[in-house]
Amino acid sequence: EGIAGAPAPFDKGGVKIAVISFLGSGDWLQAFEAGVKRQADALGVEANLSQARNDINAQRELIQQAINLGVKGIVINNGQPEALKDVAQAALDAGIPVVAYDVNLDNAKIPQIEQSDADMARLVLEQAVKEQGETFDGGAVYVSGFAPLDRRYAVWKDFGKKYPGIKEVATWGVVNDSVPASVADQTKAVLAANPTLSVVFTPWDEFARGVKLAIDEAGVADKVKIYGVDISTSDIQAMREPNSPWVATAATNPAVVGEVSVRALAQLIAGQDPGHSVLIQPTLVTKQTLVDNDIKTIEELQEKFPAFKDSDAAKKDWIPASK
Amino acid sequence: MTDHATASSKPASTFAETARKYALFVLLAVMLVGFWSAQPAFINSANLFSILQAVSVVAILGVGVSITMSAGGFDLSVGSVAASSVMAASYAMVVLQMNAFETLGLVLLMGAFIGLVNGLLIVRVGVPDLLATLSTMFLLAGLQLIPTGGRSITAGMMLPNGTTAAGAYDPAFLVLGRGRLFDTVPYPVIVMGIVAILAWFLMERTRWGRVFYAIGGNETAAHLAGAPTKAYRLWAYVLSGTLASLGGLIVASRVGRGDVSAGNSLLLDAVAASLIGFAVLDKRRPHVLGTVLGAIFVGVLLNGLTMLNAPYYTQDFVKGVVLVGALALTFGLGKKKR
């Protein structure tokens, strides 16, 4: 079941790749893997999906295991460079091409796919300045140690320097098994302690959910607004709720990230060069657009925003589009 | 008959004893006053109720843990039972389109059933408590994700078979987690109160409660005294499972979606609450009042620190320090020589 006209080995089929994610679960991962599957199916490739569940050591083991398994290529999704550089090199040494998403392995042979966390944060924070002005008391939900969050939070800090009127009155946050509920409890304490707070930056949608819950419970939805990152069907519904404080979010489509990663890897396997850096542009989604266009799910968002649905990155004629 | 055992009147309790007994209450009061003076908003009733609301789930799970503990067992599965209940409640409403009451019934039954399975593994098959509930914990952590293929559950979600889920959260269901009595007292706090009172009554004021403790103290002795110890231990797990699923229901109705999680942090917090409870009133054993107070204790600490804008990583540290301090005080003062 190969693809006629495709370069080897895709003309014969039977290609097996491994996709190894740092994350353990969640909507983002689900969508990413769905994208991987779609593109892999279109290419007639068998994709072996595995997850390190936030355990960087486990991610090393999984890469090692993929090498043992003798796959034709490896996608590394997130993770930390120090821990992965040498195993990625080991894969290259074994003749297995590697692409990395959102983790800088600093290796000329490894194409980097990026969704640009900085761009996402900038998009949504610029929207905040546009709507709330250059002077407000803001807060951010943040827990360090998670690379994408670190990058997004850094942008928030920069905004604080750029606009002296923006004051960070509180940072809080927690990552555990029940993020929304725990963040909600914290947020309520913060709201009580800081009545002047008017903008909350949430670099992760789980945080945004918790903050929204707290704002709703405290009944201050008209005073405090949420500017977030990431999107999913349930995020869309949360934003669409009447009087929802969550007014804007910036996101890339994780499914597209998955598709692009597989395409880039396929090119490498076929001996072609997808380029060293593959960038996927984020989209700003506001509450207003969702309501105006009557968008209720991710699928509907994709229909209305083609840029969200697909990316031209790493496309080639011989690579069939995913269905 | 014995010529020693003099007066059956209690000896006047020493200062150390009293200190030990009320150490945690005093500490709690000190904390309240401290936070209040540092941040006046701390003491307003809305904030106090949100503390109680924040601890309600942990307290309810902790009560279950302390019941199994008093019967000499240990339920490691409460966290994942709660997490599974969140998923089950969401699945029932969003996919199966059940209403609030059907959902409540279904999920509580599920919790009781999981407790029953734990109990049967332990008393029938003879698997040690920790092992059996650990297995259940892993089992549920995976099982809860299978119906949706690992996705979290929200209205309008795409199902594995390609169709879109037609149902949604019943607004009546959301009231459980989000509503307030007289616009003041959140329902979860009321549920916690009812659970605490019933459980306290069961454990401290009924024959059954005494037997739970007797089994924990010496199972053979309780058996020889005529107690159907296996049935009791089974019931302890059924109660614990049911309470855990009640906790899960509150989380679900608060969050309004079926979130993927293993519930491990709920487990640790619930265990912490019931362990801190050991020190309350110097009982040195699991008990309901202590568990609830233990949960509140930690809740006050976290709320206050958040208000003072302490970095998140100091919170665990302070939690640890206060724990060690409270324990050293309680146990150190009452050091018994062997």
Add this chain to the structure above:
Amino acid sequence: MTDHATASSKPASTFAETARKYALFVLLAVMLVGFWSAQPAFINSANLFSILQAVSVVAILGVGVSITMSAGGFDLSVGSVAASSVMAASYAMVVLQMNAFETLGLVLLMGAFIGLVNGLLIVRVGVPDLLATLSTMFLLAGLQLIPTGGRSITAGMMLPNGTTAAGAYDPAFLVLGRGRLFDTVPYPVIVMGIVAILAWFLMERTRWGRVFYAIGGNETAAHLAGAPTKAYRLWAYVLSGTLASLGGLIVASRVGRGDVSAGNSLLLDAVAASLIGFAVLDKRRPHVLGTVLGAIFVGVLLNGLTMLNAPYYTQDFVKGVVLVGALALTFGLGKKKR
């Protein structure tokens, strides 16, 4: 005098007994063969070694857990000791610019010291084991983040005081986690092997091991028989802390940075390994061989399932099912009538 039957030969063990004794070995063999036939790459030596490497940290921590368990305690802090050791090792090299050997020494000492603190809390102050180690767990979870203000530690990182860290991971240190003997056997596997053999020898073949178990079985009896029980219990925690920090060192040398997320699930996995070990050889008590085998058992299962491309959420489920199955088999067959 008394007409006692002194057949000093042991009775021929029944089929059920043998089945119980070797149930986990048989299951392991079945799994190996099953995965092999489904995926031939499973059985190549590189993969088998990577399974062993993957379980080495959990096994080492599990050995510590099982030592404290045999002495009647329970160390909930192993996971956070390991995590703190990752941070400490990174801090030592990246910020303090120590070399590999100084780092090893420092971190192992730190582990031993934390164990000592646990032990002192338990035997001197009299805090119950679970409570003391739970406090330490929370304490460390916060403490490890304070020196860097919550950031992960990497070469060239910005320190809280605004300067840039000058040091880096010593390449010699990275060899511990990443190197292989004869280019085949990963060093972590060798470390695990040495730890397992030493610990097994200590616990099963020396009088000290005997006393650990005696204390766990009946502390009063051990005390009356002249054992310095407090010292032993202290040592159990020191050993457990040291082993946990050794595990942390391996993680650090594999990961190459001080990561906040490292060591997340180590506690539960280590406890699971030592609990599964109860069933090995039908010992019904914690023991070293069983713990290591328990860790390997879970490792094989997870590796095989990943190779077969099972979705991640089925892994926990299968882990649970196999656990329950193995336990039901082991304990169910040996049901003792009261």
Add this chain to the structure above:
Amino acid sequence: MSTSSPPKKIAVSVTGLEKSFGPTRALAGADLIVEAGEIVALMGANGAGKSTLVKILSGSISADGGTILLNGNQVSFASPGEAQAAGIATVHQATDQAGAAGLTVAENLTLNELCGTGSFFVSPRSTRKRAAEIAALIDLDLPLDRDFADLRPAERQLIAIARAVAAKTSVLILDEPTSSLSSTEAERLFSVLRRLKASGIAILYISHRTGDLAAIADRAVVLRGGKVVASFAKPIDFSAAVAAMIGRTLDAALHDGTVSNAPILASVKRARLIPGARPFDLDLRSGEVVAITGTLGSGKSRLLRALFGLEQLAEGEFTLDGKPWLSNGPARSIENGVFMVAEDRWASSLLPPEIPGASIAGTIALPHLPRWFPLGLLRETRERLVASDAIGRLGIKARGPDDTLDQLSGGNQQKVVLARWQAAPCRLLLLDEPFQGVDVGARTDLIAAIRNSQSGSATLIATSDTEEALEVADRILVMRDHSLYEADGSHESLAAVIGSVESIETRAAGTGQTP
């Protein structure tokens, strides 16, 4: 087999009862009848199957075969609860099963009602009230709020007895109820039993103390090898019963106590056990066996514990071999050849079966490990050798040195615990209630063993049973109110000493003195 008074109602009748534990046939077709209003003594050597019979009757284990008739109806109990509901109350031999730690004395006194069908709602007040009533049945005076874990074995045993007596049943079974009690408490128990008997309750009474049996038994039934081999009606010929029990006759137990001139090995000077108690002196000569008797709580155990280094004297000093001796704990004592067998073997010596070292060999070896294996490396053959020797020497009924202690009968467990301290050379051997549950035959053997190994060491035995004291000791002292009284210095005969001891006790009781 039954006596010849037809009008009496048969309360329990057991026929052909069978029970095996693996290869051990504990009961091999035992038959037994107890009539209402009758006290039947069940006698038998250690391991004869007495406790097994009791456990079956009380529903805690099930029989392999045979029938039980209770008031004429065939019964078979699946649980102790059922047996209790059917009207059988039991005091079990093992004091570790007498109550639950973590519960108070009051709760433990009402445990049967809590676990059975007492009132559903309880409060500390109602529990105390009911507990006080139950305690009054046997004149038990214990602080009701004390944790059960803090009680001494004798007190635990009394609680179990009070509970059984309060159960208002038709059959009462007592398995060695007096094994930790002194004669005063035992006497009080007997009067309660006589009262119950008069009210028509059938009582099955198990004891190794012939004195007890002589005092209350209407009939004696002897169990041997799991079968009833003899039955004796009143007046019971105990020497014949003992012969039937152990298969041989015992020589007259009394030996003449010679005054020892051997050098003083250990001594206690001007000691006060507790502040305010009368100070006393005690000299122990090498080769001497000294027994201390006295009532419950008089301080016997405390003296032994103090010598062993577990407690401190309020005042006074010890010397050992002429040098001051102050131990800071068991480790130091054992190193210096001071050994102690503590009074509650379940709590003080036994290990749960699943751990290594719970076997007979391991139990005996535990305190000697540092000496036997100085390098730390265990050699199990050495442990087994010592254990096999003990099994043969003391007639321990077991399959071999690897048997775990939970499989042994109570008396055999006690022998193992004693054997432990004969496995090493010793200076001063402290034995607290050493013959608890040991049958008369074995006791003679043990006493012989103790006396024979006494060339260079001294033995101090605390026992609440004067008969035992008489059998074993060269010299008997009486402990009262935490002080020792040497009744008579002349030692004309031990019997005379005991006589004067009893009279001191009576006088003391007459003065109404309280501690």
